[in-house]
Amino acid sequence: MEDSQSERQRMIRRHHREKKELQARIQGMKNSVPRNDRKRRKQLFLDVARLQAEMEQKHRQELEKFQDNSNLDSVTEDLAKMDLENQPPHVSKAQKRRERRAALERERQERIAQAEIEHLASFRQDEEKKLSAILGARNLEMKDIPADGNCMYRAIQDQLVFSVTVASLRIRTSNYMRKHVDDFLPFSSDPETGNAYSRDDFLSYCDDIVSSEAWGGQLELRALSHVLKTPIEVIQAESPTIVIGEEYRKRPLTLVYMRYSCILGEHYNSVKPLDAGPVEAAALRLF
CATH class of the missing domain: 3.90.70.80 (Cathepsin B; Chain A)
Structure with missing residues (x-):
């Protein structure tokens, strides 16, 4: 059990590192495309959404290996805590509302990106x-x-x-x-x-x-x-x-x-x- 727990924690730390590395890669991609190049910026947006979706799917599949009907929520919660480790310990209600709105907007943009990716694939x-x-x-x-x-x-x-x-x-x-x-x-x-x-x-x-x-x-x-x-x-x-x-x-x-x-x-x-x-x-x- 301890070996499994240690492996799970190593995986969580790796996920955290991979997400940071992806963000750095995405920033480099953004810097390489001029802001007024609308065609390439649109393609960049689609590819960023795809990369993020692929990583989320990969991490979710790896997490499922440790699912035993009781600990998956705990693993996900641990990962979320690590993602927020640099956030202030006390968040105001206004900040929470802004974060919820931002999360909803990200979900909306991801849905739009997925639809455009499928459209682009047909092109x-x-x-x-x-x-x-x-x-x-x-x-x-x-x-x-x-x-x-x-x-x-x-x-x-x-x-x-x-x-x-x-x-x-x-x-x-x-x-x-x-x-x-x-x-x-x-x-x-x-x-x-x-x-x-x-x-x-x-x-x-x-x-x-x-x-x-x-x-x-x-x-x-x-x-x-x-x-x-x-x-x-x-x-x-x-x-x-x-x-x-x-x-x-x-x-x-x-x-x-x-x-x-x-x-x-x-x-x-x-x-x-x-x-x-x-x-x-x-x-x-x-x-």
Whole structure:
């Protein structure tokens, strides 16, 4: 019995630690998304709700292992006490009312988030189905790329027959954009305010391409098409395929743009031939 009790207490402490770690992770996710980026903020809200729901379900399932019709409420109460260990010992009635209202609001937001998660899942499935059809008609299939700030560069890297690092692609992209400021500056703006970049703002943006895991988009793809002297085509579910660098005659590098697949928003994947061996896969990337 004592061993079981000790194990239960260790589990409670672990749950408490995991909840704190999740809150720190969520805060980091929030800091990485601009406040005025409504689309990515909405996706962030959905993913935060999902992460919290998954942890609550996991903890509840672990607690149920110790249920014996008498101690589950005690375990849950102990966990709740640990969550509130830093709260003042005496809470006013007004504070209790505010906490109850906040709890009810959290429950309401969680219900809304769950409904939106289910709605988003249908969007994701529909997007994947359409992309599969588009790629299948070209005897291609999706090749998954890690969902991080480097996904566009990694997808380009995957399409090349020569070895190159993501860091090198970022440096070459930044250098090209710096040397051709006048070609890119008119199309550059602050993602948080929407205001057009000044020349200094744009040069700082070029610095970020190298020094951070800033997401790449059409400006960076345009620069890379010139750096590699190769067309880059971007396949989408809801819009026609975009071809960047059409002036070049080499075989295009092919990327897939996905709006709904990633936790924090848009994502790029690579492609590969359907049921292709290594030789055929390499031939696809020739340019």
